[in-house]
Amino acid sequence: MSLFTDPFLWTALSVGVLGAVLCTLAGRFVLMRGMTFVSIALAEAAAAGAALGMLIHMPPDIAAIVAVLGAIILFRHRGRAGDGAIGILYAGAAAVTLMIISLHPRLEASGVDLLAGNLLYSTVRDGWFMAGAFAVIAPVHILYRKAFLFTAIDPDTARTQGLPARVWEVLLMVTIGLSIAVTIKLAGVLYVFAAMIIPVMAALRMANRVRSVTLVSLVVSVGGVLAGFSASVEWNLPTSPAVILAWCSVYLIARIVSRRSA
Amino acid sequence: MNVGSTSTGTDALAVLTRVSAGYGRNVPVVSGVDWALRRGEAWGVIGANGSGKTTLIRTLMGLLKPSEGECRVHRNIRFGYVKQRDGLHDLFPFTVREMVDMGRMRGRRLPSDRDDRMGQALETTGLVGIADMPVRELSGGQKQRVLIARALVSRPDVLVLDEPTNDMDVAGEQAILGLITRIRAETGCAVLMVSHLLHAVLQISEQLLIVHEGTVHTHARDEAVHKDLLSSRYGIPVTIRPGSGGGLSVEAIPGGGGGV
Numbered sequence: 001m002s003l004f005t006d007p008f009l010w011t012a013l014s015v016g017v018l019g020a021v022l023c024t025l026a027g028r029f030v031l032m033r034g035m036t037f038v039s040i041a042l043a044e045a046a047a048a049g050a051a052l053g054m055l056i057h058m059p060p061d062i063a064a065i066v067a068v069l070g071a072i073i074l075f076r077h078r079g080r081a082g083d084g085a086i087g088i089l090y091a092g093a094a095a096v097t098l099m100i101i102s103l104h105p106r107l108e109a110s111g112v113d114l115l116a117g118n119l120l121y122s123t124v125r126d127g128w129f130m131a132g133a134f135a136v137i138a139p140v141h142i143l144y145r146k147a148f149l150f151t152a153i154d155p156d157t158a159r160t161q162g163l164p165a166r167v168w169e170v171l172l173m174v175t176i177g178l179s180i181a182v183t184i185k186l187a188g189v190l191y192v193f194a195a196m197i198i199p200v201m202a203a204l205r206m207a208n209r210v211r212s213v214t215l216v217s218l219v220v221s222v223g224g225v226l227a228g229f230s231a232s233v234e235w236n237l238p239t240s241p242a243v244i245l246a247w248c249s250v251y252l253i254a255r256i257v258s259r260r261s262a
Numbered sequence: 263m264n265v266g267s268t269s270t271g272t273d274a275l276a277v278l279t280r281v282s283a284g285y286g287r288n289v290p291v292v293s294g295v296d297w298a299l300r301r302g303e304a305w306g307v308i309g310a311n312g313s314g315k316t317t318l319i320r321t322l323m324g325l326l327k328p329s330e331g332e333c334r335v336h337r338n339i340r341f342g343y344v345k346q347r348d349g350l351h352d353l354f355p356f357t358v359r360e361m362v363d364m365g366r367m368r369g370r371r372l373p374s375d376r377d378d379r380m381g382q383a384l385e386t387t388g389l390v391g392i393a394d395m396p397v398r399e400l401s402g403g404q405k406q407r408v409l410i411a412r413a414l415v416s417r418p419d420v421l422v423l424d425e426p427t428n429d430m431d432v433a434g435e436q437a438i439l440g441l442i443t444r445i446r447a448e449t450g451c452a453v454l455m456v457s458h459l460l461h462a463v464l465q466i467s468e469q470l471l472i473v474h475e476g477t478v479h480t481h482a483r484d485e486a487v488h489k490d491l492l493s494s495r496y497g498i499p500v501t502i503r504p505g506s507g508g509g510l511s512v513e514a515i516p517g518g519g520g521g522v
Contacts, residue, residue, distance in 0.1 A: 154345070210357075
């Protein structure tokens with residue numbers, strides 16, 4: 001099997017790359033806003049939504065989007081529960097996903113793995129769905145990056161300057177949630193979470209400008225997908241973990257090199 | 263409630279009438295505040311930690327809605343908010359120029375004379391030579407200048423500074439206070455400075471808002487420098503001594519029940 005000759009691998013690779021780029025673009029704002037824990041809770045909520053969708057014969061992508069948007073509304077009204085509410089959502093959503101899959105083996109038999117992902121099961125329809133989602137979400141993150149940056153790092157000052165910071169915050173959360181939701185069914189919780197955090201953290205070790213951090217994180221993100229896919233095909237390894245380990249390797253190398261040069 | 267955005271009818275930029283404000287449904291942090299801010303005035307806000315100083319300025323700037331009373335702010339007023347610098351983001355390598363540039367982002371439109379404003383703000387705050395350095399690599403005093411420059415880019419009517427000289431040595435503190443004084447003289451903006459350091463506030467302001475246990479009292483500068491008044495406001499016996507930079511400092515009387 002060759003990565004560059006089999007059409008179904010091209011589909012899987014395209015879904016993996018587009019999903020990783022979407023999550024990495026969102027991940028910059030996740031880290032700026034200090035929302036790492038929120039992001040994995042959203043990923044679990046999306047997984048639970050996808051599982052529930054498959055159970056009730058609803059398109060899992062749509063069910064994941066509904067679940068993520070519901071979780072975002074919950075976060076914005078969590079009041080005194082604070083981080084505790086995020087923890088409850090994370091654990092509860094993970095439990096729902098595991099329960100549904102264990103009670104309905106046909107989901108597992110169909111190749112769905114919402115935790116570790118199974119990109120090789122991507123269909124052409126999945127590829128088009130991901131391309132459509134990418135065409136909508138990525139331009140929003142790029143066009144409105146300055147407003148997102150300002151409201152992510154200093155929402156109070158943004159509001160005193162007359163910026164509708166709450167509107168930007170909601171839009172940012174929704175686009176982060178959508179990035180997660182459209183990637184989750186095929187890539188799984190681990191892949192989505194890793195794609196948001198690790199390439200950006202690696203880029204922060206290698207770049208000394210915010211713009212460079214964005215570019216380097218996207219290069220790391222795509223490079224990790226290509227390396228992980230190649231390793232997966234060559235040595236018959238599970239795809240998502242192979243990609244995640246490729247990202248982790250880049251981060252570790254960047255960390256060692258940046259420490260030595262410092 | 264009410265944060266009005268309207269003409270205040272006089273030369274006042276903002277008028278607070280019987281304002282109470284706080285967080286959630288708890289007892290208000292400040293209550294019954296009557297106060298007016300006029301163009302070009304310089305006010306200091308002092309009080310013990312947790313007394314409600316920051317709550318007061320957040321209410322003025324519309325970040326908190328009053329639970330009672332009315333906060334009327336002139337329709338076209340521009341606030342230049344200089345937050346506490348320890349809340350400055352340092353994970354991402356924003357340069358001085360990028361951070362200051364955020365100050366020109368407004369709700370409705372971007373100012374057309376962007377480069378002029380940026381250049382002037384960097385020049386005024388002495389940041390031209392380090393404009394391309396990452397903010398996270400700067401000293402505390404330089405970071406404070408970055409925040410002031412970001413506020414200046416919007417050409418504010420009111421410069422609001424929250425503890426701008428916290429944790430600074432005497433030289434750094436005097437440099438920042440001198441900069442604020444110069445900005446006020448050059449731009450004519452009103453200044454509202456929150457601090458728990460009396461000498462710093464006295465150096466900048468002509469009038470004081472003293473916040474004590476949720477109530478707010480206004481005093482002329484000279485009237486406020488009285489140990490009995492300050493003792494009652496801080497809730498412990500204090501004395502006033504000559505302090506750093508030729509100013510005054512307020513100190514707790516040993517054995518008098520606490521420190522300031």
